[in-house]
Amino acid sequence: MSRKGLLIDYDQCSGCHSCAVACKQEHKYPEGKWGIKVEEKVFVDPKRPNSSVRIDYIPFPTEYCDLCAARAKRGERPACVKACQSWCMYQGTLAEMTVLMEKMPRAVLYSR
Numbered sequence: 001m002s003r004k005g006l007l008i009d010y011d012q013c014s015g016c017h018s019c020a021v022a023c024k025q026e027h028k029y030p031e032g033k034w035g036i037k038v039e040e041k042v043f044v045d046p047k048r049p050n051s052s053v054r055i056d057y058i059p060f061p062t063e064y065c066d067l068c069a070a071r072a073k074r075g076e077r078p079a080c081v082k083a084c085q086s087w088c089m090y091q092g093t094l095a096e097m098t099v100l101m102e103k104m105p106r107a108v109l110y111s112r
């Protein structure tokens with residue numbers, strides 16, 4: 001069977017944290033344990049040095065992400081993909097995800 005991957009177009013991520021909350025609820029992870037985290041990076045855009053700061057949100061799956069194996073067995077999308085407010089998360093085979101990733105300037109691809 002082809003390996004699966006989780007692709008996140010973080011250029012479109014709004015930093016809403018819905019993915020992190022949905023994952024935590026799905027897996028009933030205790031406090032401090034996350035399947036995905038959303039990092040916030042604040043910087044001045046070098047292309048616009050006189051403007052206000054830019055904030056990037058970078059979601060990244062942790063070692064506890066099992067690609068929602070139980071949901072996959074039931075034919076359901078991962079909890080994070082379903083909950084994403086910006087429709088910027090995708091799941092599929094690595095071959096499918098790398099094709100999609102070609103069109104994304106900034107993205108994270110996770111597999112296991």
Ligand code: SF4
Binds near residue numbers: 023061068078
């Ligand atoms: S694929 Fe499932 S386990 Fe992985 S981050 Fe998303 S919700 Fe969590």
Ligand code: SF4
Binds near residue numbers: 083088
């Ligand atoms: S749910 Fe989507 S938009 Fe919200 S933080 Fe996660 S990846 Fe970003």
